[in-house]
Amino acid sequence: MAEPDAGSAHWRGLRVVARGANRVCVIDPELPGHCLKYPLPPDPAARRSLRHRLRALLARLAPWRGGNRLELRAWRRLHARLGDALHARVARCVGLVDTPHGPALRCELVTGADQAPAPSVYACLFGAARGRYGAEALCAAVSRFEAWLHEAAVPLFDLNSGNLVAVERAGRVELVCIDVKSVLENKEIVPFSRWSRRLARRKIARRAERLRRRIREHAPLAGAQAGH
């Protein structure tokens, strides 16, 4: 992912919250407290894996499988099962909207007490929010988020630092997921983790451990650069 504050602060005149690998997230000018996600054209300068390039091609050939639609379907599926209890752990997706800049996904903007957009874990390690939270507090928040995934049997496998934002609740840092595409996305050739609850748990545990390792490696190295 490009460093969220490395690019321009505006995209087509709209205030950028952050840029992901595939989408830009901007403040919704129509609905306070919300953001809009727009797909970005592939960056020709970026070195992309074959999987990324195939996914971008598929999104162009079959737009109904694009990131925004996938995220909305994944969120709706979770919400149908878990109800409003989901809001504590996952940002609400409102729906697809037509805007002057093209179709976008409207979501609840996760904010801190100051109403500013909550920083991603990535931004806490390498971006504008680096140093805001210590490694141990962030790792403990990853563990609580992981415990919720296990408890609610949520097959969210893409626990990368750009998909989780940090908020303060009851005096401690908690994580909120802002991108649940991976609940439906299949990255395995044979999707064993989708068929077996035990394998799903193990995969989540591995991904959470990888994120904690990354936090421990990079939290003290404020200012370092790396991908997700």
Ligand SMILES: Nc1ncnc2c1ncn2[C@@H]1O[C@H](COP(=O)(O)OP(=O)(O)OP(=O)(O)O)[C@@H](O)[C@H]1O
């Ligand atoms: N609802 C939200 N509230 C606050 N910030 C958000 C929200 N949605 C997205 N963001 C910000 O935008 C960034 C990119 O969002 P998102 O993960 O949805 O895009 P993406 O293109 O899927 O990124 P990637 O492919 O790298 O996962 C996040 O890291 C986060 O900083």
Ligand SMILES: [Mg+2]
């Ligand atoms: Mg993402």
